[in-house]
Amino acid sequence: MNLTIEQKRLDFINSELGYFIEDPSRRSVDKKGDCYYRHPDDGRPCLIGKQISDEDYDLGMENDAVGCVDKYVWNKLSKDIQNLGGDFLSSLQRFHDSYRNWTSTGLSEEGEYTLNGIKEKYCGIPRDNIHSA
Numbered sequence: 001m002n003l004t005i006e007q008k009r010l011d012f013i014n015s016e017l018g019y020f021i022e023d024p025s026r027r028s029v030d031k032k033g034d035c036y037y038r039h040p041d042d043g044r045p046c047l048i049g050k051q052i053s054d055e056d057y058d059l060g061m062e063n064d065a066v067g068c069v070d071k072y073v074w075n076k077l078s079k080d081i082q083n084l085g086g087d088f089l090s091s092l093q094r095f096h097d098s099y100r101n102w103t104s105t106g107l108s109e110e111g112e113y114t115l116n117g118i119k120e121k122y123c124g125i126p127r128d129n130i131h132s133a
Contacts, residue, residue: 005083005084005085006122006123006124006125007123008083008084009084009085009088009122009123010119010123010125012084012092013092013115013118013119013123016047016050016051017047017092017095017096017115019050020047020096021106021107022106024102024103024104024105024106025104026044027044027046027096027102028044028045028046028049029046029099033099035096035097036049036062037049037052037057037061037062037073038057038062040062046093046096046097047092047093047096048073048077048089048092048093048096049061051077051078051081052073052076052077053076056076057076060072061073061076069086069087069089069090074086077089085122087122088118088122091118091121091122092118095111095114095115095118098111098114101114101115
């Protein structure tokens with residue numbers, strides 16, 4: 001079955017972001033709220049860091065808020081992940097990195113609202129239908 005790009009993006013949100021929504025302590029953030037591709041203490045990956053193999057990861061990725069569409073990081077992502085689109089992945093990275101979107105048990109109200117906007121924009125799901133997606 002050939003999935004549309006919108007369905008592939010929704011699947012990515014549900015599986016990859018869902019992993020962090022299920023247990024926000026899995027996020028790769030320090031006590032100050034800074035996010036890492038791989039946490040320096042225990043190697044815990046962030047949303048985009050999970051998409052980078054151990055062989056392709058290096059500490060240089062952690063410099064100066066390098067985004068996933070920066071060539072340095074982008075080239076470490078698989079073609080399947082790249083095919084989801086740079087704007088989509090950047091939106092998810094910003095979403096994942098923002099403390100405002102999270103509580104200790106899942107998404108905040110603001111996080112739910114923002115994620116619904118991402119689903120609407122990149123997955124073609126009208127906000128009226130988000131709860132069922």
